[in-house]
Amino acid sequence: MNDDFQLSCPTPLSNHKTVQLAHGGGGRLMRELIERLFLPAFAVVDEASLQANLPGSLNEAQPEKVKLLPPHDAAVLSAEAPRLAVTTDSFVVSPLFFPGGDIGKLAVCGTVNDLAMAGAKPAFLTAGFILEEGLPLETLRRVVASMSAAARSAGVKIIAGDTKVVDRGKADGMFINTAGIGWVASDVNISPARVCPGDVILINGDLGRHGVAVMSVREGLQFEGAFESDCAPLSSLVEAMLAVEPDIHCLRDLTRGGLAAALNEIAGDAQVGIELDEASIPIAEPVAAACELLGLDPLYVANEGRLAAFVAPEAAPRMLEAMRRHAAGPQAAIIGKVTAEHAGTVELRGRFGGRRIVDFLSGEQMPRIC
């Protein structure tokens, strides 16, 4: 059964207002949903636009090798890329819409950012939808439009998809899985194993917006000085960073578990110590206030448009400058350094000189934020 979709054919949707079981059943209604709702939103995948997603050298040298075969169970791409990056992520955020984004934007940015953290230029996404019977089609349409916009802004194509519908009460509105494929340039070598004592740690902006934005909707709270999720694709920021310094040692996005979890993972994997300077970590005033009210530590709150970069000390000043010049990094900051001491731990030097260990959380601070 060809329940996957690849190409395009727009026309209005028929007379249902909500998702029916049959929208996932392999019959006419499912075809209609695919042809009239998903495909128009995900743009026409033609050979010329696919070509734009292939690495530059290939694109210039051998355009005739880049070809999309006709729509079928799998999207077949013709390419001779040297290094492929592959990742996947499921998205279950609740609520589906929050200030600054929604599950669709998140599903694109999350996977694009995972590719970017490997130093890859994101090229293609797949999208798998699990929908609850009764979900308003209008909701789905908004989410899909948002995915489409996010994919355009991140420069990726959604090339294959799938839809399943489960009975009322058997899912929470909508879940989305995206898998991503990207290309890694031959001079890029990004890995926790390359982090070493002396490395400088930079982040691209203030922390905590995404998690607090989601929590505030969920709890029905309104904060003074309204703020939005930081949810954004980081691929072009990473591209700009690699342009000034291809030898970035490691990149990590600060999603579930926040800065604390990301740095603890790297400290553990690289067997190094990490020393943070509390005063240099940007946290917006309303986010800090909201965190206090909600009983959250912003270092553990999820972000969806923030990364940490590890670079050699001599590269740090030009890296900081490149990040600040980019739209996704005006508040970029150097927040700490890597040490040989205290291997495997993250230590925070407080504003007044005190030091504390920033450990992994063993439990769950905020569920369903991505």
Add this chain to the structure above:
Amino acid sequence: MNDDFQLSCPTPLSNHKTVQLAHGGGGRLMRELIERLFLPAFAVVDEASLQANLPGSLNEAQPEKVKLLPPHDAAVLSAEAPRLAVTTDSFVVSPLFFPGGDIGKLAVCGTVNDLAMAGAKPAFLTAGFILEEGLPLETLRRVVASMSAAARSAGVKIIAGDTKVVDRGKADGMFINTAGIGWVASDVNISPARVCPGDVILINGDLGRHGVAVMSVREGLQFEGAFESDCAPLSSLVEAMLAVEPDIHCLRDLTRGGLAAALNEIAGDAQVGIELDEASIPIAEPVAAACELLGLDPLYVANEGRLAAFVAPEAAPRMLEAMRRHAAGPQAAIIGKVTAEHAGTVELRGRFGGRRIVDFLSGEQMPRIC
């Protein structure tokens, strides 16, 4: 946050018996789940075994170009494959276990088969899990073991994954998404557009086992002459078929919507008529009896290990022979042909000479069977 997994490190799981929210939360429990449950099951992805997943020519000629970078947010593969096939599928089958399979086996076979239907040799899978709080870890372990076995038998590697946990009552036990990447040989050109009048249609075995097996568990029915789902990877069957005849016009697996939906799609896409011979379509006696009891038409029942192949008439005899020689096709049969008349429709010639149109279902015959 590195919530994706790639490499291996087995040790026993700690003191929880059921999935906790924190298993999806980015902290220690999630790491533990990944390191101790998923990774050991999905085999050690080392460079040598990855290499085995790349196309022969590459493998022989340039082994130094095949390299897995250290574990990180994305699995980075080094390869210069000529044609890439990409697909995705989500799995929401209820119940999770059924005679002859479970959601894990299904999640591997479904995506492997979608790749095989494009004529691709499946190479890599990603796996995204959405788990309901309270799911017994033992259940998850069984499913993951089953995925691992299915991946081994299909010759694919699971190279990236993700886990999310949603609150009790917000999902139905477990949903799985898999995305797949495969390689297409340069002489293979499989597409509905290539189906033309005169083509012979073959299937690789009897119809309806999967859907009826799932339905019978769901309805608490026991049928005489017990039967199992046909759920199976079809990649090696397709490889054997391409070996006797690389010029297969089209392949399609007979999943949601069964044979009827698959053939209607192809008749519509290729603008040809399809004529089926009812007497030649194999349906096992107990499956036919169960269908009668459940009020199902076996032509519309989902299969998970059955395909239809369209080949030129002169290739049909050797194709049939190759299919019957293979473990996945001992009951293969020629079931019909493609005509220039009645473009876009599928017609069934009955046992007693009558003819009827086999249309798309407009509604839902059986939800949640994959």
